[in-house]
Amino acid sequence: RHTGPYTVSKHGVVGLTRSLAVELGRRGVTANCVCPGATLTGMTAGIPAEARDRFARRNIPVGRYGRPEEIAHMIVALTAVEATFVNGAIIPVDGGMTAQSQ
Secondary structure (H helix, E strand, C coil): CCCHHHHHHHHHHHHHHHHHHHHHHHHCCCCCEEEECCECCCCCCCCCHHHHHHHHHHHCCCCCCECHHHHHHHHHHHCCHHHCCCCCCEEEECCCHHHHHC
């Protein structure tokens, strides 16, 4: 499956997020990482609906793939003035997949 480079890149983004949060926090700059799960996008459009549904039922606690606007909502929320104390957070937007695996 050759998932090594993909996995390394994801961990790199998490590490960079945490480093930036520490380095830039005193300047009023926050850094957070939104980690989307299985989402209905062009990348997943080629997967037959039956296979997507089966995967979702077995692996995603909410039982479905996410919608792009659900991911976007989290990103927009992090840009609000009320979110300026959120810094260095790694936020899964994955229907509970991360919580299930811990």
